[in-house]
Amino acid sequence: MQEITGLMVKRAKELLEAGEVQRVIGWTTGDFCYDVTPAVFTKAEDLEEGKFVYNSFCGSNLSKYLIQTLRNDINAVNTAKAMAARKGENPDDIPGPGKTLVFLKPCDTYSFNQLLTEHRIDKSLVYVIGVACRGMADIEKIKLMGASGITKVIDAGDKLEVKTIYGDKSFDKKDVLLEKCACCKGKEHKYADEVIDPEPLPEGEGKGPMDRMAGVTMLEEMTAEERYAFWNDQLSRCIKCYACRNACPACTCMKCVFDNPRSGVDSKANVTEFEEKMYHIIRAFHVAGRCTDCGECSRVCPQGIPLHLLNRKFIKDINEFYGDYQAGEAEGQRAPLVNFDAENDVEPSIVNEKGGN
Amino acid sequence: MKKIALSKLNELFAAIAKDTELHLPVNFKGETVFKKWTEGDNYAKDSLKTVKSPKDLFFPQNENISNFRKEGNKFIIDPVELPKSGIVVFGVRGCDEQSFRVLDNVFLAEPVDTFYEARRKNSVIITAACTKPSESCFCKTFGIDPTDPAGDVTTWIVDDNMFFAVKTEKGEAFLAKYADIFTEAEEDDTYRVENVKYLANQIFAKLPLADLTTEGWGGDKTDEKFDDPKWQDLSTACLGCGTCTFVCPTCQCYDIRDYNTGNQIQRSRCWDSCMYKDFTMCAHGTARPTQKERYRQRFMHKLVYYPANNDGMFSCVGCGRCVDKCPVQTNIVKVIKAFGGDKK
Numbered sequence: 242m243q244e245i246t247g248l249m250v251k252r253a254k255e256l257l258e259a260g261e262v263q264r265v266i267g268w269t270t271g272d273f274c275y276d277v278t279p280a281v282f283t284k285a286e287d288l289e290e291g292k293f294v295y296n297s298f299c300g301s302n303l304s305k306y307l308i309q310t311l312r313n314d315i316n317a318v319n320t321a322k323a324m325a326a327r328k329g330e331n332p333d334d335i336p337g338p339g340k341t342l343v344f345l346k347p348c349d350t351y352s353f354n355q356l357l358t359e360h361r362i363d364k365s366l367v368y369v370i371g372v373a374c375r376g377m378a379d380i381e382k383i384k385l386m387g388a389s390g391i392t393k394v395i396d397a398g399d400k401l402e403v404k405t406i407y408g409d410k411s412f413d414k415k416d417v418l419l420e421k422c423a424c425c426k427g428k429e430h431k432y433a434d435e436v437i438d439p440e441p442l443p444e445g446e447g448k449g450p451m452d453r454m455a456g457v458t459m460l461e462e463m464t465a466e467e468r469y470a471f472w473n474d475q476l477s478r479c480i481k482c483y484a485c486r487n488a489c490p491a492c493t494c495m496k497c498v499f500d501n502p503r504s505g506v507d508s509k510a511n512v513t514e515f516e517e518k519m520y521h522i523i524r525a526f527h528v529a530g531r532c533t534d535c536g537e538c539s540r541v542c543p544q545g546i547p548l549h550l551l552n553r554k555f556i557k558d559i560n561e562f563y564g565d566y567q568a569g570e571a572e573g574q575r576a577p578l579v580n581f582d583a584e585n586d587v588e589p590s591i592v593n594e595k596g597g598n
Numbered sequence: 599m600k601k602i603a604l605s606k607l608n609e610l611f612a613a614i615a616k617d618t619e620l621h622l623p624v625n626f627k628g629e630t631v632f633k634k635w636t637e638g639d640n641y642a643k644d645s646l647k648t649v650k651s652p653k654d655l656f657f658p659q660n661e662n663i664s665n666f667r668k669e670g671n672k673f674i675i676d677p678v679e680l681p682k683s684g685i686v687v688f689g690v691r692g693c694d695e696q697s698f699r700v701l702d703n704v705f706l707a708e709p710v711d712t713f714y715e716a717r718r719k720n721s722v723i724i725t726a727a728c729t730k731p732s733e734s735c736f737c738k739t740f741g742i743d744p745t746d747p748a749g750d751v752t753t754w755i756v757d758d759n760m761f762f763a764v765k766t767e768k769g770e771a772f773l774a775k776y777a778d779i780f781t782e783a784e785e786d787d788t789y790r791v792e793n794v795k796y797l798a799n800q801i802f803a804k805l806p807l808a809d810l811t812t813e814g815w816g817g818d819k820t821d822e823k824f825d826d827p828k829w830q831d832l833s834t835a836c837l838g839c840g841t842c843t844f845v846c847p848t849c850q851c852y853d854i855r856d857y858n859t860g861n862q863i864q865r866s867r868c869w870d871s872c873m874y875k876d877f878t879m880c881a882h883g884t885a886r887p888t889q890k891e892r893y894r895q896r897f898m899h900k901l902v903y904y905p906a907n908n909d910g911m912f913s914c915v916g917c918g919r920c921v922d923k924c925p926v927q928t929n930i931v932k933v934i935k936a937f938g939g940d941k942k
């Protein structure tokens with residue numbers, strides 16, 4: 242991790258100093274090593290190791306930040322142009338926003354492609370450096386396994402050495418992986434202008450140790466009543482904080498239906514049992530076929546609700562009905578759900594045929 | 599001081615629950631929550647903080663406050679009955695106890711919030727001393743003594759016993775009611791409790807946030823801090839979700855909405871979050887157009903505006919819930935530190 246962080250900082254500095262990029266989206270940290278925050282760096286001198294971090298807690302998907310960052314930069318240029326015009330100067334003399342460098346892990350590049358496909362970002366404004374990833378750790382799991390009073394976490398290959406005020410602990414990284422990393426789709430970047438990976442894995446290796454669809458299969462094997470009870474238990478704990486939506490790279494609507502009083506479904510708190518489920522059902526349908534299974538929704542949920550099970554059920558069904566499809570695999574894909582095919586499309590009656598499954 | 603064997607706690611809970619609703623931290627579906635005690639629930643004595651704070655016992659996330667309907671030409675208001683008064687909340691940590699007083703200053707000031715008052719008025723708060731804090735705890739920064747928290751009654755666990763010390767008249771009356779379940783603590787026990795406090799304080803001194811101070815914050819800092827360019831950087835990562843506000847024991851903002859049920863209008867209030875785009879939306883739009891202004895609002899409220907209106911009391915209690923739960927780890931500690939509050 243140390244080595245790769247050094248390489249990342251070096252490249253980012255070079256590109257900033259050469260004026261090839263104007264800003265860098267990466268990660269920074271605070272007091273405990275694991276409290277990693279996405280950050281925008283605009284000066285080479287800010288990119289010191291220690292301030293810029295890439296460690297086992299960089300789970301957050303930076304592709305979503307591109308939307309707001311690019312929008313802000315374009316707005317700033319437009320404002321400057323308007324000001325120039327008002328002063329009688331030539332607006333075309335105002336320089337454009339320049340490029341933004343973003344570091345993306347393999348899973349984040351799926352989201353990036355999906356955003357390109359949906360015209361949410363303009364790739365001519367972005368420089369993507371794909372960074373190697375060997376799985377990100379889940380601090381909640383580490384805490385559940387008994388670490389409290391954490392003062393420092395040291396990345397030591399396959400182990401995480403956790404220093405705490407109550408004594409030190411060591412964890413096998415594979416035992417404390419984020420859910421999304423335990424089910425990783427692979428370590429290959431699906432989009433990148435360049436890749437930083439000092440020790441590339443042999444081709445085909447790098448999938449997570451767990452079966453991505455195991456949880457869905459478990460749900461499918463339940464009776465409808467059991468399944469209902471399962472979701473009732475889970476979703477009744479939802480505090481409607483919208484972190485899952487706000488972190489999701491597929492949720493990019495300028496005005497989400499849940500914030501729009503005219504939509505009839507907006508709400509800030511779950512008033513009834515029905516409302517506890519409504520938000521999740523609607524959101525799952527809105528991202529169906531577009532969700533890349535990046536895992537952010539489950540990662541950010543403060544209540545630990547397994548939201549990935551909803552999305553993966555859609556993915557599994559789409560794969561079964563229309564053939565294997567992975568959203569974000571490449572730019573410009575025609576997703577099965579928006580591709581009319583009179584010969585092969587399933588009819589709504591499939592729901593009955595499959596016994597409500 | 600009174601004393602009870604930990605193995606006899608459920609007997610005490612059963613006795614209390616017979617008279618009054620009793621809420622305490624229990625493990626429930628993989629997390630610790632404040633739950634109404636029923637037979638079979640076990641007090642999660644080792645848990646520090648529940649995900650959601652106990653504030654919704656007095657200020658629920660959602661409540662119906664009034665109903666209206668039309669009968670012919672008449673418009674009828676059906677007031678909602680005030681909630682039943684008086685519950686017992688057991689196992690409250692020092693930070694959460696102080697949060698009740700933060701909320702009292704808001705909801706019990708004129709004009710009194712009658713719903714909050716009805717729930718809060720006759721309630722008994724039994725606190726639990728902390729001996730094994732986590733890295734995100736910084737209650738001491740806000741003048742709380744976690745090893746001897748306030749409340750009506752304070753409890754300590756020493757080995758297999760729990761000790762109860764009375765702090766208020768309400769607490770005295772409460773303990774008297776269940777006197778036959780307790781035994782009187784001996785002189786020895788007092789020393790043992792003191793020793794637990796002493797050891798805990800040594801741990802508190804080692805916490806990574808032990809040096810955090812509120813220096814530089816307070817009611818008179820609006821002009822100095824409001825336009826500081828740091829807010830822009832600090833808020834860059836903020837997702838604008840409501841996690842920090844909804845897990846926070848002192849966040850107090852709510853929205854009021856009317857729902858047409860078809861035969862009446864139900865007026866409800868629910869927690870709102872200053873991190874949301876549509877917070878305090880008015881006819882002209884919003885006064886906080888970007889996440890920077892929303893983010894600044896949350897922290898300025900805790901550290902500047904609230905103290906300005908409440909004799910210098912801060913409305914953060916250092917529970918660290920927002921530190922634990924922010925999905926992108928941008929929190930009040932980072933704000934305090936960015937403005938230089940990291941050395942005592």
Ligand code: SF4
Pocket residue numbers: 485488489490491492528531532533534535536537538539552
């Ligand atoms: S729904 Fe969840 S897994 Fe799917 S794209 Fe959104 S955040 Fe990622």
Ligand code: SF4
Pocket residue numbers: 486491492493494496497498499523524527528
């Ligand atoms: S839930 Fe639906 S409306 Fe809201 S942001 Fe996501 S896709 Fe858009």
Ligand code: SF4
Pocket residue numbers: 478479480481482483484485486541542543544545546548
């Ligand atoms: S992040 Fe979790 S608690 Fe928040 S709205 Fe989503 S499911 Fe609910």
Ligand code: SF4
Pocket residue numbers: 835836837838839840841842843873923924925926927928929
């Ligand atoms: S500070 Fe964190 S928890 Fe609060 S709104 Fe921003 S992203 Fe959400």
Ligand code: SF4
Pocket residue numbers: 842845846847848849900913914915916917918919920921930
């Ligand atoms: S601001 Fe954070 S630390 Fe302070 S009381 Fe609220 S949740 Fe606790």
